[in-house]
Amino acid sequence: MLFPPSFGAPTSDDYAIAVIIPPEIPPAALRLELDAHALANNWRALDRLSGVASAGAAVKADAYGLGAAQAAPLLRDAGCRDFFVAHWSEAAALLPYIDGAAIAVLHGPLNAGDAAFAKAIGARPVINSLHQARLWLDAGGGRCDLMVDTGINRLGLPLSELGDEAVQALDIDVLLSHLASAEEDSPLNPRQRGLWGDARRRVAHRRGSLANSAGIALGATYHGELTRPGLALYGGIPCAAMDGKIQQVVVLKAAIMQVRDLSAGDGVGYNSTFIAEGPMRAGVIALGYADGYLRGWSSKGTMLSNGRRLPVLGRVSMDMTVIDLSAAPELAEGDWVEVEYTLPIAAAASGLSQYELLTLLGDRFGR
Numbered sequence: 001m002l003f004p005p006s007f008g009a010p011t012s013d014d015y016a017i018a019v020i021i022p023p024e025i026p027p028a029a030l031r032l033e034l035d036a037h038a039l040a041n042n043w044r045a046l047d048r049l050s051g052v053a054s055a056g057a058a059v060k061a062d063a064y065g066l067g068a069a070q071a072a073p074l075l076r077d078a079g080c081r082d083f084f085v086a087h088w089s090e091a092a093a094l095l096p097y098i099d100g101a102a103i104a105v106l107h108g109p110l111n112a113g114d115a116a117f118a119k120a121i122g123a124r125p126v127i128n129s130l131h132q133a134r135l136w137l138d139a140g141g142g143r144c145d146l147m148v149d150t151g152i153n154r155l156g157l158p159l160s161e162l163g164d165e166a167v168q169a170l171d172i173d174v175l176l177s178h179l180a181s182a183e184e185d186s187p188l189n190p191r192q193r194g195l196w197g198d199a200r201r202r203v204a205h206r207r208g209s210l211a212n213s214a215g216i217a218l219g220a221t222y223h224g225e226l227t228r229p230g231l232a233l234y235g236g237i238p239c240a241a242m243d244g245k246i247q248q249v250v251v252l253k254a255a256i257m258q259v260r261d262l263s264a265g266d267g268v269g270y271n272s273t274f275i276a277e278g279p280m281r282a283g284v285i286a287l288g289y290a291d292g293y294l295r296g297w298s299s300k301g302t303m304l305s306n307g308r309r310l311p312v313l314g315r316v317s318m319d320m321t322v323i324d325l326s327a328a329p330e331l332a333e334g335d336w337v338e339v340e341y342t343l344p345i346a347a348a349a350s351g352l353s354q355y356e357l358l359t360l361l362g363d364r365f366g367r
């Protein structure tokens with residue numbers, strides 16, 4: 001009882017005491033299915049394409065949005081022994097899932113705390129500057145990687161600083177550089193390869209690494225001893241040479257929450273940007289731009305049901321999207337549809353990159 005019958009101070013009898021047992025959370029109305037075989041097959045294909053080099057795996061940004069906790073053990077079981085993340089927090093999160101395989105942190109140590117953390121968890125920092133080289137040595141040094149800049153002018157030690165005593169004092173496992181235009185037939189590729197080769201002759205290291213996914217397709221002279229695919233592991237096709245060798249990994253599905261009959265003249269969604277020309281059935285699905293299905297898919301995206309195409313009607317909203325059920329009249333509330341999200345096709349249709357299409361998927365998907 002909220003108000004005791006007497007106006008005196010409430011006693012414990014005046015209140016019902018509820019023990020709250022958290023109920024099981026019901027399954028999400030949208031799902032991101034990760035095809036474990038496709039992911040493992042893609043790693044093996046990229047490892048084969050890497051020739052005598054081994055393929056590592058870029059699992060930064062939560063394995064490009066797919067979930068590093070799910071993806072990393074599958075990659076590890078397929079044979080991957082070198083994992084790359086960007087942030088120290090990502091390295092910590094990855095530790096339980098890779099069973100002793102190596103982690104390299106691409107951003108490197110920004111301060112003494114990062115360096116101490118690297119030592120504590122046994123991850124290799126990727127040293128990107130003289131500042132980082134000195135920080136690492138001041139923390140006691142130990143095995144690390146070195147990223148040299150050969151023309152992308154992003155993160156990486158300028159080649160002019162390779163002779164510095166702090167750099168020469170490093171215990172370098174992997175000497176990395178990163179290609180700016182690997183997915184294009186660009187003169188920058190052989191130029192960067194040449195500069196990376198020069199760097200390899202000027203500083204002691206165990207393994208060399210230059211190629212991302214697209215770089216693997218450039219051939220053996222780009223491979224060194226370790227390649228660093230990311231996108232292609234997750235089903236992205238960065239260049240024509242990988243078409244047919246890489247399988248789609250992500251399948252997105254959403255539940256139909258409501259079905260409605262439209263009449264001629266009915267508008268759908270915000271601002272009625274779709275108007276029915278005649279009687280038709282529409283379904284409302286639990287997927288919206290907050291989940292990464294951006295507004296650019298308004299009147300443009302497609303859902304699939306047994307190969308039948310169900311176009312998006314009108315605007316995508318934050319939490320829902322309306323689709324045309326004309327081609328699948330039997331679909332009812334509670335049924336599921338698949339989102340057309342084949343990466344190269346979705347990229348061409350949306351104007352987004354395959355990288356963005358993966359990494360923007362939100363955390364409301366059941367995974």
Ligand SMILES: *Cc1c(COP(=O)(O)O)cnc(C)c1O
Pocket residue numbers: 058060106178211212213214228229230231232
């Ligand atoms: C992200 C990243 C990769 C992976 O690149 P993909 O194009 O996704 O294969 C490799 N190396 C570095 C340094 C990266 O930042």
